[in-house]
């Protein structure tokens with residue numbers, strides 16, 4: 254699957270992400286507290302509240318896992334949660350681009366090394382017809398998590414390719430999560446909530462990014478070298494432990510069934 258076979262936006266070409274103007278989150282009610290969440294396995298300790306799902310049901314499965322399967326476009330609004338979160342729904346709809354999955358994630362606190370272990374790429378464009386828009390994902394942070402960062406890496410195993418985007422309330426970024434390895438490091442005391450929406454690249458999303466003064470490169474949040482080193486060591490120890498567990502079971506981690514690889518690698522329906 255090659256993005257060159259799809260409609261892509263120049264804003265993502267260099268870095269794979271765009272940071273938009275912040276949103277005045279504090280002026281809005283905490284609608285996410287009124288949503289219905291469903292258990293869904295992703296990287297990290299998470300739950301999700303779907304605003305748009307494959308066929309409008311209160312569930313979060315990848316659109317390709319339904320009958321009939323579909324790509325991550327033409328999401329169907331989930332009436333109960335849309336009624337509970339009209340402002341979040343309007344924000345998701347504001348770009349006017351085709352929307353696939355749209356949901357609020359609840360992420361429990363974690364460590365930097367755990368986030369590194371959770372680094373993965375999304376499978377956003379499965380079944381996406383060539384010649385149509387490449388699917389990217391927007392992250393609108395809802396809770397005020399000033400010490401929390403979105404970790405992005407062009408190369409999972411190369412820390413020099415890492416960018417850390419701060420996630421205070423109202424932070425807004427759109428990321429090519431099929432290109433970039435990503436995970437959130439959330440050192441807070443309480444759960445973090447974030448609105449995540451899949452959008453089709455095209456003129457509507459392009460105009461929206463311009464209207465929000467999107468920038469394709471930001472200064473990464475600084476991190477103490479000792480924290481970086483500890484994080485790498487923890488992530489590696491978790492990968493080693495997983496590989497050993499798989500080996501003890503008789504599985505070759507390099508040729509597992511995909512759900513049991515030595516790390517999260519590419520997950521089919523992961524969030525961050």
Ligand SMILES: [Fe+2]
Nearest residue numbers: 375523524525
């Ligand atoms: Fe993801």
